[in-house]
Amino acid sequence: MQFLTVPEELAGQRIDNFLQARLKGVPRSRIYRILRKGEVRVNKGRVKAEYRLQAGDVVRVPPVRTAAQAPAPVAGDQLRRLVEQSILYDADGLLVIDKPAGLAVHGGSGVRLGLIEILRQMFPQSPFMELVHRLDRDTSGAIMVARKRSVLLHAQTELRAGRVGKSYLALAAGKWPRGRRLVEAPLRKNTLKSGERMVSVDPSGKDSETRFQVLERFRGATLVSAEPVTGRTHQIRVHAQFVGCPLAGDAKYAPDEVNCAFREQGLKRLFLHSARVSCSLPGGEKVSIEAALPEELESVLAALRESGGL
Numbered sequence: 040m041q042f043l044t045v046p047e048e049l050a051g052q053r054i055d056n057f058l059q060a061r062l063k064g065v066p067r068s069r070i071y072r073i074l075r076k077g078e079v080r081v082n083k084g085r086v087k088a089e090y091r092l093q094a095g096d097v098v099r100v101p102p103v104r105t106a107a108q109a110p111a112p113v114a115g116d117q118l119r120r121l122v123e124q125s126i127l128y129d130a131d132g133l134l135v136i137d138k139p140a141g142l143a144v145h146g147g148s149g150v151r152l153g154l155i156e157i158l159r160q161m162f163p164q165s166p167f168m169e170l171v172h173r174l175d176r177d178t179s180g181a182i183m184v185a186r187k188r189s190v191l192l193h194a195q196t197e198l199r200a201g202r203v204g205k206s207y208l209a210l211a212a213g214k215w216p217r218g219r220r221l222v223e224a225p226l227r228k229n230t231l232k233s234g235e236r237m238v239s240v241d242p243s244g245k246d247s248e249t250r251f252q253v254l255e256r257f258r259g260a261t262l263v264s265a266e267p268v269t270g271r272t273h274q275i276r277v278h279a280q281f282v283g284c285p286l287a288g289d290a291k292y293a294p295d296e297v298n299c300a301f302r303e304q305g306l307k308r309l310f311l312h313s314a315r316v317s318c319s320l321p322g323g324e325k326v327s328i329e330a331a332l333p334e335e336l337e338s339v340l341a342a343l344r345e346s347g348g349l
Contacts, residue, residue, distance in 0.1 A: 040099065045097075054081065054091075113160065123161065137331075138174055140178065171184060183316055202319070204315065205270075207313055212259070248268035255340075261284065304349065
């Protein structure tokens, strides 16, 4: 039997979600069952699944058997150091990480360990650690993580209102159309038989909007900044493909011959980088954090400038 005192950071969280985070591997149906039977008590009393915890509540959690599971993966010292060195901001309940390309933001779909799991292992004293938004695994750069529930709820409200700024740097194949600063094209997610997730422009999809600005032109390529107004899966990548300029190194949405040409310039990954995030904190303070373009992408631009293009 466990007796857990609810910290201030978790005030307002539903009891079912609180238990789900602590009873790893236990089906949600089982959690609802132990709540209905009164096996879980808050301040010695029964509660329903929708009960919202208060700071200082004492939760009695009964022992619950789970199916045999493989041990949870543990981040090695090298991976922890990489993430620690990538911290750009850590104050007022907000973390901003300069996520390396190739690191998933969370485990699942064949990925055993993601950024959020690594952070929870690095900061075991933090009772709350949740992603504010997401980045594709192959995308590098600034990503926000909340260390307080109040920060997460505030950030989610700001995201829905379009008051969170996100700016990306991307290298697009071909000549970006002059005057094309806004792409409005509905996006729909599809899952192939192989299980691979793809996104396409489809009239039946969700409204999606991205603002683009040309920063530098090369022969056969264009460096652009991209600011997603909406936050759909693969939005920047698919909108760039939609205007005929898929992103360099994009194995999903760019033709093989395009990616082959960029590999000859030294590009070994998707050229998409979260360069800046900005938001307000619950107290009203404004925060704007920048993540420098990684050296492996800077070197590709240097090669293009030296050669004049592809």
